[in-house]
Amino acid sequence: MARHVVAAVGEIPPGGRKLVTLNGRDIGVFNLGGEYFALLNRCPHQGGALCQGTLTGLVTSTTPGEFTYARAGEMLKCPWHGWEYDIRTGQSWCDPEDTKVRLYPVTVEPGERLAKGPYVAETFTVSVEQAYIVVEV
Amino acid sequence: MQGVTPGGIDCDLHPALPGTAALLPYLDPYWREQITVRGIDGLDLASFPPKIPANGRADWRPQHGKPGADFDLLRRDALDGFGLRAAICNPLYGVQAVYNRHFATALATAMNDWMAAEWLDRDPRLRASVVIAPQDPAAAAAEIERRAADPRFVQVLLLAMGEAPLGRQQYWPIYEAAVRHRMPIGVHAGSTARHATTGNGWPSYYLEDYVAHAQAFQAQLLNLIHEGVFAKFPDLRVVLIESGFTWVPNFMWRANKTWRGVRAEVPWVDRPPADLIREHVRFTLQPADAPPDPADLARAIEQIGSDDVLLFSTDYPHWQFDGTDAFPAGFPAALRHKVAVDNPLATYPRLRETLS
Numbered sequence: 001m002a003r004h005v006v007a008a009v010g011e012i013p014p015g016g017r018k019l020v021t022l023n024g025r026d027i028g029v030f031n032l033g034g035e036y037f038a039l040l041n042r043c044p045h046q047g048g049a050l051c052q053g054t055l056t057g058l059v060t061s062t063t064p065g066e067f068t069y070a071r072a073g074e075m076l077k078c079p080w081h082g083w084e085y086d087i088r089t090g091q092s093w094c095d096p097e098d099t100k101v102r103l104y105p106v107t108v109e110p111g112e113r114l115a116k117g118p119y120v121a122e123t124f125t126v127s128v129e130q131a132y133i134v135v136e137v
Numbered sequence: 138m139q140g141v142t143p144g145g146i147d148c149d150l151h152p153a154l155p156g157t158a159a160l161l162p163y164l165d166p167y168w169r170e171q172i173t174v175r176g177i178d179g180l181d182l183a184s185f186p187p188k189i190p191a192n193g194r195a196d197w198r199p200q201h202g203k204p205g206a207d208f209d210l211l212r213r214d215a216l217d218g219f220g221l222r223a224a225i226c227n228p229l230y231g232v233q234a235v236y237n238r239h240f241a242t243a244l245a246t247a248m249n250d251w252m253a254a255e256w257l258d259r260d261p262r263l264r265a266s267v268v269i270a271p272q273d274p275a276a277a278a279a280e281i282e283r284r285a286a287d288p289r290f291v292q293v294l295l296l297a298m299g300e301a302p303l304g305r306q307q308y309w310p311i312y313e314a315a316v317r318h319r320m321p322i323g324v325h326a327g328s329t330a331r332h333a334t335t336g337n338g339w340p341s342y343y344l345e346d347y348v349a350h351a352q353a354f355q356a357q358l359l360n361l362i363h364e365g366v367f368a369k370f371p372d373l374r375v376v377l378i379e380s381g382f383t384w385v386p387n388f389m390w391r392a393n394k395t396w397r398g399v400r401a402e403v404p405w406v407d408r409p410p411a412d413l414i415r416e417h418v419r420f421t422l423q424p425a426d427a428p429p430d431p432a433d434l435a436r437a438i439e440q441i442g443s444d445d446v447l448l449f450s451t452d453y454p455h456w457q458f459d460g461t462d463a464f465p466a467g468f469p470a471a472l473r474h475k476v477a478v479d480n481p482l483a484t485y486p487r488l489r490e491t492l493s
């Protein structure tokens with residue numbers, strides 16, 4: 001496992017995402033209201049580019065005709081067949097126990113600490129005044 | 138008990154109404170006069186032309202009259218012939234197709250009175266489905282209430298092709314009454330001819346109508362599930378009668394696959410449709426779409442993924458098989474008792490209570 005600096009804080013706005021390749025793996029990094037999540041960009045169903053899917057809310061219901069809409073922007077809908085995934089857990093809505101997308105640990109680190117290493121940040125010039133999003137792969 | 142299915146419970150048996158005149162004693166003076174003056178008769182559904190071979194097995198046909206109209210033959214050939222412990226009568230007459238909802242409601246009530254007096258009273262093994270006129274759902278619910286006091290009525294009868302898809306809210310009062318009295322909804326093959334019998338329009342031939350029924354049943358299942366009927370009525374059971382069942386695995390796969398991607402449209406469907414089918418839906422045995430290789434039948438049943446969903450039926454007097462073994466070739470021996478006895482008892486609480 002190596003820790004990769006993928007973006008400066010502020011580069012991915014809330015509700016935004018950034019697609020990166022780390023250690024040969026395609027990964028999507030999402031900002032949910034200031035919390036960051038990194039998901040493998042490969043749908044466990046049939047391999048669709050999940051992280052390019054649409055962000056939606058979670059819709060549930062207790063009785064026909066009633067729609068409970070919650071967690072706007074926290075579900076990711078695969079562009080291939082529309083399966084929904086919870087960005088916070090990686091679980092699919094339709095088969096949560098057995099169909100999950102891989103999540104990678106994400107932290108926000110101050111530039112000062114990053115300067116000490118060891119971090120992989122080929123594409124970055126790390127400044128000590130900034131904070132950075134770090135994904136462990 | 139004799140027969141090859143000793144103690145079996147036949148979930149689909151068809152006593153035939155000889156004609157509208159047979160209902161006259163059970164109708165009020167107004168309808169009696171209307172029927173007589175207007176010469177109303179022959180309301181048989183086009184889905185079941187009385188004279189086609191499938192409607193009456195040669196060795197079960199009476200010398201005169203409709204197959205299934207003679208009580209003594211039914212007792213000899215079906216009840217005794219199969220060694221049945223009980224049998225559920227599903228009388229088919231065009232009540233559900235009549236446009237005048239008041240007349241349809243009166244006919245339904247008369248059908249049930251006729252059933253009780255001329256069949257159920259004559260043999261303790263007989264049970265029946267409540268005939269209702271879904272054209273008037275409130276009146277239909279009232280008819281269910283009226284029959285609830287008679288434990289021999291164990292199910293509510295609807296047809297596979299009616300005025301509107303069966304999941305629609307207009308029918309919910311019927312389901313509410315059925316659940317209250319622990320009656321499953323039996324959806325029997327048959328069309329009221331309100332709509333074309335295929336999604337592509339009217340076919341030219343009876344044969345097409347017959348085969349296309351599987352699609353009608355699929356459409357009803359889809360609608361019941363996605364309108365949320367099973368979410369609204371968690372205790373409701375639906376029995377598809379004469380639907381066939383070898384199409385069920387493929388249908389489950391397709392319904393599940395689509396649900397996974399599109400389920401946000403119907404969030405009350407909170408589990409895969411196949412799970413709802415296994416929990417809420419049952420299928421009668423005959424007519425079985427027998428595959429050319431009998432071994433494939435066991436495979437299809439395995440693919441449905443539940444031993445609970447099939448219910449024994451002979452479909453007497455309709456001609457679905459010869460001899461006295463109603464199980465089609467290749468039907469797993471280990472499942473026979475469950476399908477003939479346990480599953481019907483589990484599906485029909487009112488039947489279970491009156492047998493024990």
Ligand code: FES
Pocket residue numbers: 043044045046047048050078079080081082083
């Ligand atoms: S590949 Fe993602 S839903 Fe099929």
